[in-house]
Amino acid sequence: MRAVLPYDPRQPASTPRIGELPDPVVGRDEVLIQVRATALNRADLLQLRGLYPPPPGESEVPGLECAGDVVAVGSSVEGWSVGDRVMALLAGGGQAERVACPAGQLMPIPPQLSYTDGAALPEAALTAWTNLVVEGHLENGKSVLITGATSGIGTFAVQLARCCGAEVVAAGRSLERLDLLRTLGATHCVVLADGMPEAVRNATEGRGADVAMDLVGGRWLPATLASLADGGRLILVGLMAGRRAELDLGEVLRRRLTLRGSVLRSRSRHEKRELVAGFRAFADERLADGSLMPVVDHVAPFDRIAAAYQHMADGSQLGKIVIEF
Template sequence: MKFIALTNAGGVENLQLQAMEIPEPAADEVLIRVYAAGINRPDIMQRQGLYPPPADASPILGLEVSGEIVACGAEVNDWNVGDKVCALVNGGGYAEYALAPATQCLPIPESFSYVQAAALPETFFTVWHNLFQRAQLKAGEIVLIHGGSSGIGTVAIQLARAFGAKVFATAGSADKCEAIESLGATAIHYRDQDFVAVIKEKTQGQGVNVILDMVGGDYIQRNFSAAAKDGRIVNIAFLQGSKTQVDFMPLMLKRLTFTGSTLRAQSAQSKALIANELKQKVWPFLENKTIEPVIDSVFPFAQVAAAHTRMESSEHVGKIILDFTLQ
């Protein structure tokens, strides 16, 4: 099979198309013929040498795929050869065939293309775990989503609204703010507006119940200011850095919960639980098209360097996808 090898940590020139033997599934795995794969920020960090894969994971980049199951391990009972699935993989997604734990596979929603399906696993697992399992977002609450035009952001907006929350989201351009508004959120242009001031004005000084942050840096202190009493703040990335000076007094005075997580390092049991909840509670919204992934751009498999460059530009709105059927 063909796959994208990372020859050295660094720039996109280190992503090289190579060939290797097709892997065989372990007892609890399925082998997927990959038709599309998602590009995610952790892929960029792994390429740069900043996010090494776990010891038991594939060194090949790629954390989400869609395609058709072509082989099942001996202990797999819930899937069959020929089933069309999307899957959260433990690495190995940038390849014509990828292994996935059977419990991390989900059926492709009715009428979804492989490209649309490849946009689902990483973002939906991440958003569900952080907004709903960790932050316990409830109907009637107010949530602030930073990076609202990203793949994570566009999914978080739609899921929060589908479950009855009011949504504010930040972005850095007029076009991105327009995209956010089209999804039903109130956009805050962070280059022109102070999101803390906007939140306090729009909530009559009360603040927001939940904040999903991928920025970090000085946003950490500002999130404390924007949060309501008993608010929950979840960090899933630190694009502006994980080290900053913070006054934690608001954490006590407002009784805030400040937490964070990464998805890849979680146990197979944790990921299986997320997958089960997604299938039961979220997949119906996808089936009836209440929620749809926002696709920014699609690149042929061999143009992975261009796809990474697009993500690093931060100009994208929604997901960037590799299509293995394009030349």
């Protein structure tokens, strides 16, 4: 099969190399997917340089999500059959013509969605679900600040938070780029700046946000923390603005704030199965009726994947970058 080749320390690459690999072997609790589309994630840029290896035992081919057709089913798999149209959350292997995926990480593609839409969903959907609902305890009537809201993850998180009944404040570096988020359910848009806490309080009747899903971290972490209501929870999910920040720990103590880090890829297959089941119970109907939709910025054919990686590295996309086979 054609695939993006795994990282090779003898041939360090700054662009993905396409080559031939043997088809994956399907385990007892896995299905084999003929991949029709896959989507890019920032982690792929690191993996290409050997900086973000897959969890032990998982495919070394990059690719954290895909959509396609089931072409083989492991002996202990129930509920999935050859021919099913599926989208899959992967620990790796999506940037290839075929991938083996644990059955617990599959979701059906709603009939009105294409493979391209399906490929853009799993990573954004499960990252948003895990951090807003499971870690963030977001629920009806609460408020949430989402930083980096124009990202692939952010554009889905805004919709999911709205579906939970939350008041959504979307933050990013440019108000113009944030405009789209209003159509996705954000009630307020604020700029990442030192004045962000005041803008968030103005948007939340003076309280601050109950939950923050932070996709940028770095120099904006203090402002995001200061945007929380007393007793609020900040879930740190991404580090687009950098790995280092200086915090006033007195504020964390005094205002009983929670700061929690979270990563999806390294979670066990068991945890992922539970997360996918929880997400599906909430979202299957909402995906089917269009209340939740992936935001796709750009679609490219597999043989142009190097240019698509470059587009992601440039950072000007608004939503997901999808690769079609």
